Amino acid sequence: MKLASLKSASRDGTLAIVDRDLSSAFPALESGFATLQSVLENWDDAAPALETTYRALIQRELDALPLKPDELASPLPRAYQWLDGSAYLSHVERVRKARGAPMPPSLYTDPLMYQGGSAAFLGPRDPIRLPDESWGLDFEAEVAVITDDVPMGVTPEEAAPHIKLVMLVNDISLRNLIPQELAKGFGFLHGKPGPAFSPAAVTPDELGDAWNGAKIHLPLLTYRSGTLVGHPDAGEGMQFDFRELLAHAARTRPLPAGTIIGSGTVSNPDAGRGYSCIAEKRVIEQIESGEARTPYLQHGETVRIEMFDRSGRSVFGAIEQDVWP
Amino acid sequence: MKLASLKSASRDGTLAIVDRDLSSAFPALESGFATLQSVLENWDDAAPALETTYRALIQRELDALPLKPDELASPLPRAYQWLDGSAYLSHVERVRKARGAPMPPSLYTDPLMYQGGSAAFLGPRDPIRLPDESWGLDFEAEVAVITDDVPMGVTPEEAAPHIKLVMLVNDISLRNLIPQELAKGFGFLHGKPGPAFSPAAVTPDELGDAWNGAKIHLPLLTYRSGTLVGHPDAGEGMQFDFRELLAHAARTRPLPAGTIIGSGTVSNPDAGRGYSCIAEKRVIEQIESGEARTPYLQHGETVRIEMFDRSGRSVFGAIEQDVWP
Numbered sequence: 326m327k328l329a330s331l332k333s334a335s336r337d338g339t340l341a342i343v344d345r346d347l348s349s350a351f352p353a354l355e356s357g358f359a360t361l362q363s364v365l366e367n368w369d370d371a372a373p374a375l376e377t378t379y380r381a382l383i384q385r386e387l388d389a390l391p392l393k394p395d396e397l398a399s400p401l402p403r404a405y406q407w408l409d410g411s412a413y414l415s416h417v418e419r420v421r422k423a424r425g426a427p428m429p430p431s432l433y434t435d436p437l438m439y440q441g442g443s444a445a446f447l448g449p450r451d452p453i454r455l456p457d458e459s460w461g462l463d464f465e466a467e468v469a470v471i472t473d474d475v476p477m478g479v480t481p482e483e484a485a486p487h488i489k490l491v492m493l494v495n496d497i498s499l500r501n502l503i504p505q506e507l508a509k510g511f512g513f514l515h516g517k518p519g520p521a522f523s524p525a526a527v528t529p530d531e532l533g534d535a536w537n538g539a540k541i542h543l544p545l546l547t548y549r550s551g552t553l554v555g556h557p558d559a560g561e562g563m564q565f566d567f568r569e570l571l572a573h574a575a576r577t578r579p580l581p582a583g584t585i586i587g588s589g590t591v592s593n594p595d596a597g598r599g600y601s602c603i604a605e606k607r608v609i610e611q612i613e614s615g616e617a618r619t620p621y622l623q624h625g626e627t628v629r630i631e632m633f634d635r636s637g638r639s640v641f642g643a644i645e646q647d648v649w650p
Numbered sequence: 651m652k653l654a655s656l657k658s659a660s661r662d663g664t665l666a667i668v669d670r671d672l673s674s675a676f677p678a679l680e681s682g683f684a685t686l687q688s689v690l691e692n693w694d695d696a697a698p699a700l701e702t703t704y705r706a707l708i709q710r711e712l713d714a715l716p717l718k719p720d721e722l723a724s725p726l727p728r729a730y731q732w733l734d735g736s737a738y739l740s741h742v743e744r745v746r747k748a749r750g751a752p753m754p755p756s757l758y759t760d761p762l763m764y765q766g767g768s769a770a771f772l773g774p775r776d777p778i779r780l781p782d783e784s785w786g787l788d789f790e791a792e793v794a795v796i797t798d799d800v801p802m803g804v805t806p807e808e809a810a811p812h813i814k815l816v817m818l819v820n821d822i823s824l825r826n827l828i829p830q831e832l833a834k835g836f837g838f839l840h841g842k843p844g845p846a847f848s849p850a851a852v853t854p855d856e857l858g859d860a861w862n863g864a865k866i867h868l869p870l871l872t873y874r875s876g877t878l879v880g881h882p883d884a885g886e887g888m889q890f891d892f893r894e895l896l897a898h899a900a901r902t903r904p905l906p907a908g909t910i911i912g913s914g915t916v917s918n919p920d921a922g923r924g925y926s927c928i929a930e931k932r933v934i935e936q937i938e939s940g941e942a943r944t945p946y947l948q949h950g951e952t953v954r955i956e957m958f959d960r961s962g963r964s965v966f967g968a969i970e971q972d973v974w975p
Contacts, residue, residue, distance in 0.1 A: 336691065336906070366661065403730050403906070404730070405769035405770075406767060406769040408839070411836075435834075437834055437836055438836065439765075439837055439839070440765045440766065440767055440837065440838065440839060441765065442765055442903065443730060443768075444905070444908075444909060445730075502902070507836075509760075509762055510832050511764040511837050512764055512836050513765065513837065514764070515901050516902075518903040519903055577785070577827070577840045577841075578843040578844055579770065580769070581661070581728070581769040581770045
């Protein structure tokens with residue numbers, strides 16, 4: 326099934342069940358659940374009831390409302406936890422190569438992951454507010470999963486059934502604030518003002534055999550102001566799959582229901598598949614010509630992130646955000 | 651007024667108004683508010699109603715229930731955002747001196763702050779679960795504030811009125827996991843499994859003239875297994891006050907209501923005031939004798955953190971946690 330949250334007076338939005346084409350919506354409240362967070366905290370009870378409604382919706386048995394993307398919040402408009410990995414090592418390798426830093430062997434066995442701000446996510450069509458273009462605004466196109474309650478110390482195998490929903494992310498980065506921030510040693514704060522997620526979060530079965538239980542084998546498309554700049558396959562080059570990222574996150578603490586785990590910027594070893602963030606493009610330019618020529622996002626530009634299944638249907642709907650002063 | 655959350659079937663607990671001595675409690679639901687998060691999102695409406703109840707409670711006009719510390723969750727049992735500063739520079743200076751690292755001048759003007767996990771806090775009397783003593787369990791005694799909605803880009807002066815509540819923190823750290831984690835450059839994850847907060851969160855007026863609008867001028871007492879190990883004054887050596895920490899946190903994003911901002915480990919330049927974390931004690935031993943002798947917390951030990959006002963009353967109640975396997 327596919328779930329979305331409509332903007333409402335509540336900071337948690339209003340949960341809706343949406344059809345496969347994201348063209349119509351039916352309120353989940355009629356199945357007894359007002360918010361996605363409440364569904365995740367009661368998944369075993371909630372999911373069968375919502376699935377029943379979803380079947381009726383896609384068979385046009387319900388009196389659904391037309392769905393307008395502008396009316397959507399992120400599936401979880403806010404969350405108690407957002408942890409973002411960096412599982413695509415070709416991304417990490419390129420960024421380090423540009424500054425002449427070797428790849429420590431531990432990066433091949435120990436995932437990178439940061440604790441991100443989760444108190445207020447942008448909606449999939451919300452503008453990105455950029456007071457100062459010199460901050461170096463970049464997009465990062467990623468995949469993310471949402472969990473139910475994950476016990477502390479799970480193995481990757483034990484973690485797998487806790488993946489309840491999948492969605493896309495634009496992990497917004499302020500590149501020119503990051504070097505000084507990371508040099509202080511305590512991770513990201515100013516440099517990661519908060520991501521936006523795709524219109525829908527979907528159960529893994531919606532992905533068919535493109536989902537192998539731990540990653541998605543489909544291209545992730547990123548457009549900058551209308552031009553396709555990347556189409557890497559999210560199933561290639563993912564050194565740590567979502568089961569492994571969950572187990573890593575849960576090593577010293579349980580992960581409460583509603584925890585979102587991101588993949589990191591999707592990137593393939595084949596540079597011909599383009600890029601999912603401007604920084605990687607600039608790094609390749611730096612390596613090839615000694616100069617990074619592609620600018621970061623300017624006021625008035627747009628970023629669009631989307632993924633299509635093998636039948637050509639948009640799985641999650643598109644993240645599409647303008648950059649505003 | 652003083653507010654606390656009773657453990658309940660809800661993950662957000664049940665909000666209670668508690669008396670000055672933390673001996674009795676009255677349900678906030680009778681004033682129309684079930685959780686502290688909902689109060690913070692509607693502060694201007696909620697606070698006057700709760701204050702009226704608080705006045706009636708302390709004048710014994712209400713039929714209150716006895717309050718048992720074991721029944722308490724943290725005031726916010728979970729939160730959307732927990733950002734912890736490191737504002738006491740004598741702590742930072744000692745830690746860096748022990749490893750021969752100089753103090754970069756920027757640390758005197760630019761606060762250190764990390765994004766912490768906030769999805770499930772321990773209650774003030776909950777045991778700390780430590781599967782492996784070799785992880786190096788340490789306490790960190792701190793002060794924290796809770797905000798209402800803080801706009802992006804506020805100045806310290808503009809930030810001040812957004813400080814709605816004050817409480818104490820035990821920012822639990824796994825010292826032996828931290829060096830490798832910070833070396834990866836993305837901040838804390840395994841090393842900070844999640845803090846515990848004091849029984850009560852109090853409005854700043856409860857502190858009288860010990861609160862100057864931006865910091866608390868009172869000693870913070872820390873006991874390890876019954877022995878007083880630190881009593882630094884939380885108003886001394888705080889290089890960045892709470893107004894400045896809020897402004898720092900809000901530089902590139904708004905801070906939604908319910909954001910918790912921590913001071914970092916309280917520490918005074920006068921080492922005779924003892925220490926608020928074991929790591930600092932070990933650093934002083936390392937500098938003085940070449941060897942850190944004080945061990946980290948072992949199974950069966952207890953940490954107690956408390957602050958008394960000038961009349962000798964416990965302001966927030968005590969955090970008191972046993973260490974369990």
